Amino acid sequence: MSKSTTSQRTDQGRPSLTQRQIIWRRFKRHRLGVIGTVIVLLLSLIAVFADFLSPYTYDSEHRTLAYAPPTPIHFFDENGASFRPFIYAYKQTRDLISNRVSFSEDTSTKYYLSFFAKGDPYRLLGLFDTDIHFFGVQTPKDSKAQLFLFGSDTFGRDLLSRILFGARVSMAIGPVSIVFSLFLGALFGGLSGFYGGWIDMIIQRIIEILQSFPALPLFLALSATLPSHWSSTAVFFGIVLIFSLIGWTGLARVLRGQILSLRESEYVLAAKAMGTKNLRIIFKHLLPNTLTTVIVTATLGIPGAIMGESALSFLGLGIRDPMTSWGLLLFDFLSSMMTNLRFHPWLMIPGLFIIVAVLAYNFMGDALRDAADPFSNN
Amino acid sequence: MFGFTIRRLINLIPTVFFISILSYFVIDLAPGNFLTKYEFDPTVDKEMLEIQAKEFGLDKPWYERYFIWAGNVVTQADFGFSFAWKQPVLNIFLERLPNTLLITLPVFILSWLLAIPIGIFSATHQYSAADNVFTFITFLSLSIPNFFFGLILMFIMVDWLNVSSVGGLFSQQFIGAPWFNQGGFNLAKFNDYLLHLWPPLVVISTATAAALMRFMRGTMLDIMNAQYIKTARAKGLIERRVIYKHAFRNAINPIISIFGQSLPTIVTAGLITSIIFNLPTVERLFFDALLNLDEYLAMTILLFFAMLLVLGNFIADLALAIVDPRIRYE
Numbered sequence: 001m002s003k004s005t006t007s008q009r010t011d012q013g014r015p016s017l018t019q020r021q022i023i024w025r026r027f028k029r030h031r032l033g034v035i036g037t038v039i040v041l042l043l044s045l046i047a048v049f050a051d052f053l054s055p056y057t058y059d060s061e062h063r064t065l066a067y068a069p070p071t072p073i074h075f076f077d078e079n080g081a082s083f084r085p086f087i088y089a090y091k092q093t094r095d096l097i098s099n100r101v102s103f104s105e106d107t108s109t110k111y112y113l114s115f116f117a118k119g120d121p122y123r124l125l126g127l128f129d130t131d132i133h134f135f136g137v138q139t140p141k142d143s144k145a146q147l148f149l150f151g152s153d154t155f156g157r158d159l160l161s162r163i164l165f166g167a168r169v170s171m172a173i174g175p176v177s178i179v180f181s182l183f184l185g186a187l188f189g190g191l192s193g194f195y196g197g198w199i200d201m202i203i204q205r206i207i208e209i210l211q212s213f214p215a216l217p218l219f220l221a222l223s224a225t226l227p228s229h230w231s232s233t234a235v236f237f238g239i240v241l242i243f244s245l246i247g248w249t250g251l252a253r254v255l256r257g258q259i260l261s262l263r264e265s266e267y268v269l270a271a272k273a274m275g276t277k278n279l280r281i282i283f284k285h286l287l288p289n290t291l292t293t294v295i296v297t298a299t300l301g302i303p304g305a306i307m308g309e310s311a312l313s314f315l316g317l318g319i320r321d322p323m324t325s326w327g328l329l330l331f332d333f334l335s336s337m338m339t340n341l342r343f344h345p346w347l348m349i350p351g352l353f354i355i356v357a358v359l360a361y362n363f364m365g366d367a368l369r370d371a372a373d374p375f376s377n378n
Numbered sequence: 379m380f381g382f383t384i385r386r387l388i389n390l391i392p393t394v395f396f397i398s399i400l401s402y403f404v405i406d407l408a409p410g411n412f413l414t415k416y417e418f419d420p421t422v423d424k425e426m427l428e429i430q431a432k433e434f435g436l437d438k439p440w441y442e443r444y445f446i447w448a449g450n451v452v453t454q455a456d457f458g459f460s461f462a463w464k465q466p467v468l469n470i471f472l473e474r475l476p477n478t479l480l481i482t483l484p485v486f487i488l489s490w491l492l493a494i495p496i497g498i499f500s501a502t503h504q505y506s507a508a509d510n511v512f513t514f515i516t517f518l519s520l521s522i523p524n525f526f527f528g529l530i531l532m533f534i535m536v537d538w539l540n541v542s543s544v545g546g547l548f549s550q551q552f553i554g555a556p557w558f559n560q561g562g563f564n565l566a567k568f569n570d571y572l573l574h575l576w577p578p579l580v581v582i583s584t585a586t587a588a589a590l591m592r593f594m595r596g597t598m599l600d601i602m603n604a605q606y607i608k609t610a611r612a613k614g615l616i617e618r619r620v621i622y623k624h625a626f627r628n629a630i631n632p633i634i635s636i637f638g639q640s641l642p643t644i645v646t647a648g649l650i651t652s653i654i655f656n657l658p659t660v661e662r663l664f665f666d667a668l669l670n671l672d673e674y675l676a677m678t679i680l681l682f683f684a685m686l687l688v689l690g691n692f693i694a695d696l697a698l699a700i701v702d703p704r705i706r707y708e
Contacts, residue, residue, distance in 0.1 A: 054613060205396075213680070214684075215642070215646055216645075217645065217664060220649075264403075307523050311650060351523070355522050355526065
């Protein structure tokens with residue numbers, strides 16, 4: 001600990017940097033990477049505080065307001081700028097021939113938005129019962145004045161709230177399945193690299209066979225094996241397991257390569273010569289030195305898991321109700337695609353969140369890789 | 379060379395064997411079978427179900443069925459029977475394969491034609507405005523899920539361009555039409571094909587080309603830093619000669635070796651795209667077979683997908699051995 005904080009002095013009297021400080025400095029210089037990291041942190045915070053940040057709970061239905069378009073927010077009334085933004089109630093008219101409901105604004109009453117508005121009750125962080133939401137309009141549930149910033153779906157559920165709740169699954173699936181993959185990858189990659197011989201050969205053949213399958217068809221086939229009576233939490237972990245059953249192979253390959261080269265290094269030979277036990281060598285000398293590579297490979301694997309989950313859920317073989325994820329929200333879109341495309345295009349908004357999350361993770365991973373690469377010259 | 383090819387082929391046999399077992403196992407893992415959904419159907423006779431189960435071999439454990447199936451594949455090229463289609467698997471598969479090729483081949487050609495030159499350009503003009511633009515575009519297309527990109531294209535076509543019919547590979551009147559009629563090549567059918575081809579082509583190609591371009595750029599950058607490039611420049615060679623005679627020649631190897639790996643990307647992107655654009659491809663067939671628990675069909679296609687990579691890698695190996703004199707194949 002003290003070694004990394006107190007800087008040693010070089011001949012010139014300049015403090016020399018530890019490996020970690022060098023990486024951190026290089027990382028900070030990668031502007032897109034920093035922006036990506038901030039977005040990842042923001043989305044994760046949103047996931048944690050989804051019930052507080054969203055104006056409604058994810059299953060709060062307003063059946064009379066099905067497929068309401070996004071609510072316009074007004075900042076100007078007849079007297080000019082208003083101190084507080086406000087909305088109008090929805091006014092619905094049904095076209096007798098096409099039987100389509102069209103929405104307009106009922107400008108008779110203004111409903112002001114407020115911070116810390118009372119709304120649907122929920123349990124914050126699973127600890128405190130409350131009904132305070134970060135923002136909202138305080139109208140009764142059956143009122144036509146509702147705040148649907150991203151519109152509503154077929155049951156009149158607020159899409160924004162559902163997206164914020166969906167962040168929980170979509171943001172969790174990447175890191176969680178990477179942790180599982182890491183465990184398997186470290187175990188098999190470590191064994192393969194350290195022992196070599198027939199253990200190595202068998203593990204390498206297994207990896208080769210698993211990697212012969214294109215990812216999505218195999219995910220789909222495995223996902224079809226999850227029993228239909230499973231709870232949505234069980235399905236979530238089932239999908240995590242599926243991702244890590246395939247995801248570990250890449251990590252194991254990388255780790256094996258690293259350990260193979262480190263195994264012959266002087267300090268490991270020295271440790272061996274001093275009679276250090278194998279396990280101690282693996283945990284004290286080999287694994288810490290592969291840590292940077294592992295972190296970088298893991299981060300670069302997260303976007304794949306997010307995309308995989310969204311694709312599975314989009315095809316109806318992923319996350320199940322009552323949980324929700326960005327991919328599952330788009331599955332609802334797929335069920336009557338042509339109508340939705342023409343009349344309810346706001347239902348595509350969840351896809352934008354997938355792009356932002358994946359882009360952010362990609363930038364973060366790229367910056368990490370550049371920063372950790374000892375041969376990079378910037 | 380001949381001996382090398384034979385030896386590599388023989389090496390493939392155990393891999394193919396294990397891949398086929400795994401395909402079979404994974405597909406069989408799904409709870410229930412094709413007949414399960416009829417069990418609670420009062421209009422279906424229970425005895426009839428039992429007889430059918432026997433007929434399909436569904437009463438035997440999976441490994442027994444695997445070996446029967448594998449035996450039939452090897453001895454009489456019989457890939458089993460599709461329950462849902464009431465036809466031999468091979469028939470349906472071969473019927474759909476041309477559709478997949480009609481999409482995959484253009485994707486393949488387009489993405490390589492785009493990725494290689496752009497990759498070289500980006501590497502030789504690193505951090506230039508154009509390189510940054512290309513990098514941004516590739517990052518974006520690597521971050522858009524294929525299905526969402528497909529939806530966006532659909533949205534543009536339906537809401538902005540007011541295209542009335544979207545999806546499919548041919549219009550109704552051209553589905554059964556022959557490619558060659560008495561007037562020669564059926565141009566009307568070809569035009570119709572091109573009209574239907576471009577949306578899936580754009581979606582799948584961007585996914586494939588972006589990854590390929592990143593790879594090409596990275597490889598070229600590595601090579602451009604090599605000593606022999608410095609030497610070539612120090613000798614006073616013109617830049618074009620340095621790039622094409624010295625750098626690109628050495629970048630060919632890594633490109634060939636990922637040739638095989640680009641096939642699975644196309645399959646994955648093709649699956650999602652086929653579903654959105656309603657294309658009658660093999661990928662679509664696989665998805666329906668999975669949902670229908672149509673075992674033999676699903677597993678034959680899964681095996682086919684895996685074989686694409688194995689064969690791709692095999693071809694890449696052979697090509698490398700031919701192209702690169704440094705690789706010895708004795």
